[in-house]
Amino acid sequence: MREMRTHDCEATLTDSEVMDFCREGYLVLEAVVPEEINKRTCEFLLQNERTEQLLEEDWFVDNVILNAQAAGAVRSLLGSNFKLTMPFIFNHLAQEPMEPQAWHRDGSSHYGPELDSLQVFYYPQDTPVELGPTEVLPGSHFLFGGFSHMDHYRNFKGVVSTAAPAGSIFLTVYPVWHRRGKATSAGRRNLLKYWYTRTVAPQRDWVTEPGLELAHAYHRTDFNIDHRETHRAMDDTAEMFYWLCGEHEKCRAWSNNLPVYYYESSESCLQCGHEAAARKARG
């Protein structure tokens, strides 16, 4: 068995993409794993009950766990030398039509701006809605919900299906609400689940956008999240972005406890023209 190891590579996400991830709580990378690797993975899972043995296979580790596009996104969010949580990898196998799973967030979830780990899912086969792909409630990684108090929920507005072609990988913030969707047809659905963790302090070392002020994380107008109060969603998303930038202490105004969105911007935001200072001056 391989030991836990770290990996480094170029970060690939931009400021805007990191902000999107903070807001949505997940990122889908469609069909990034080569088809021959997908087929080989499916065959391996048919012949081996011990999924963790995949981690002893270089062809799997190099093309899936260290897949260039996925690793670039992980590097962006968790920093350099992120850790692979070997030997932990599980296959959530479904084969028959079945009712949807209960909505849940996984055990030991914590809620806050810190992003020290990522939960990752990989579909080695085409996974249309008929096979019951995972469903995600965007923005729910900031919703505190005790597992035993979530069981009556079934249908939410804004739910996103992760139905995707073979070779798709999606990254999630660990506490995001999710479930296996309703499967209406028979067929083998492999869903490999594994994790990455942070080894270094957060800093803004992904693909930065020139002129972007951190406060722009508060300015965005696309916080169309029905399940939360808009400003709480804005504040939490911006706070996570500040934390990832290594600037967590700056996300609140120095003179009070309000988000800097309200007070501490000296000039118009170059990204969106937001004028916090002018608004403050007008009172």
Add this chain to the structure above:
Amino acid sequence: MGRSIQQQVEACVEAFRQGSLTEASLMRIGELAEGSSKRQSLLYLQSKRTSITSAVIGMSLFKDGQFHDPTGAEDWPYGSVAEAMAEQPVFLIQRMSFL
């Protein structure tokens, strides 16, 4: 699944028009009504705010012994708690959105 009360009434009206209405058909309406009154349904609605006119953002309907899940929010039968109350006497639990 058997006929609903409305379906049985419609069948009786049709039978009446054709001159084939029977006492048993009429009695069946009573049986269905009695059974209906014993059966309970449960409608969960999550609304964006606490007003009963606020938009529905989540729902779950348990009726006739099973869940009825529409495929997407665009297919939900009610846009607000008030709309649901106007349509049928079901148990309603309104859940405000999370903080």
